[in-house]
Amino acid sequence: DSGVTQTPKHLITATGQRVTLRCSPRSGDLSVYWYQQSLDQGLQFLIQYYNGEERAKGNILERFSAQQFPDLHSELNLSSLELGDSALYFCASSVGQGTNTGELFFGEGSRLTVL
Amino acid sequence: AQSVTQPDIHITVSEGASLELRCNYSYGATPYLFWYVQSPGQGLQLLLKYFSGDTLVQGIKGFEAEFKRSQSSFNLRKPSVHWSDAAEYFCAVAPDTGGGNKLTFGTGTQLKVEL
Numbered sequence: 656d657s658g659v660t661q662t663p664k665h666l667i668t669a670t671g672q673r674v675t676l677r678c679s680p681r682s683g684d685l686s687v688y689w690y691q692q693s694l695d696q697g698l699q700f701l702i703q704y705y706n707g708e709e710r711a712k713g714n715i716l717e718r719f720s721a722q723q724f725p726d727l728h729s730e731l732n733l734s735s736l737e738l739g740d741s742a743l744y745f746c747a748s749s750v751g752q753g754t755n756t757g758e759l760f761f762g763e764g765s766r767l768t769v770l
Numbered sequence: 771a772q773s774v775t776q777p778d779i780h781i782t783v784s785e786g787a788s789l790e791l792r793c794n795y796s797y798g799a800t801p802y803l804f805w806y807v808q809s810p811g812q813g814l815q816l817l818l819k820y821f822s823g824d825t826l827v828q829g830i831k832g833f834e835a836e837f838k839r840s841q842s843s844f845n846l847r848k849p850s851v852h853w854s855d856a857a858e859y860f861c862a863v864a865p866d867t868g869g870g871n872k873l874t875f876g877t878g879t880q881l882k883v884e885l
Contacts (some may be wrong), residue, residue: 657813688873698860698875709868711872745813758804761813 658682659762661746676765678697679725683693686710687729688723691761701714704729708756729768733760743767749752772797772863776876782850784884789847791879793835793861796819803844804862805835814860820844825832856883 658681668674680687687702688702690713700713704723715721718736733740743766747759773796783789793827802821806814818829825837835846843859861876 657815659813697877700872700874703872713872747814758816758819759814761806761809761815763813 657760657762659746659748659760661762661765662708663765664770665766666737667770668686669770670736670738672736672762674736674767674770676731676744676746676767678729678731678746678748678762680729680746681760684706684748684750684760685727686749686751687723687727689715689729690745690747691742692745692764693701693739696742698745701731717734717747722757735758736767738769741769772801772874774861774863774874774876775797776859776861776879779877779878780882782882782884786850788869789845789846789848789851789855789881792880793844793846793855793876794842794846795861795863796842797858797863800839802864803835803837804864805833805846806859806862806875807831808860808878809857817846817859832868842849851881851883853885855884856881 660679662677688703691699693728701715702721703711707723717736721731743764745764746763774796804819805817808814815835820826820827820837829836858878858880861871862877864873
């Protein structure tokens, strides 16, 4: 158990809909990262938050947004869903804001299926 | 931009045999290098990391990796594979700056262990 909690574990929805994925980082970790894992794209970095502020941005679509709340949990919002958004979405956390501060601890992921 | 290549998509080894998973990276300076393992239905777990210093690094579960700058490689090894090592293995690279974290993952190598 990494200490990172993601909900829901599975989600099935229709095209055009909007969903919210939630992540609670390990106790004491200030950084939260979102990754998307799909068969055709592999593991892609989406976005990072550090102590409530956006810290780094990767291949995140404009239809997607994220935030980190004062209690440090984070939410990833996916809107106007398309079939290609079906993927496993991972949240990870770390103590600091850069990789030179240590490893990332990954949650078990939220599997999104868009029909 | 940094990139990671894992040339082997699938590898099958017999239990007790030695294992080497290949990883080549592309990055201008000395990168931070990682190996993660993903068991079925689980998130990613860090096996080991290289930041600097000794080029042979030891990790968990009996794994080790060697950083070879001349070959831009960071291959993962284990002298004797156990059936429980069957999983997907990801090599990852990150810039050596502290400005955020954008781990770039390889496409992964699926390891199958024959009993």
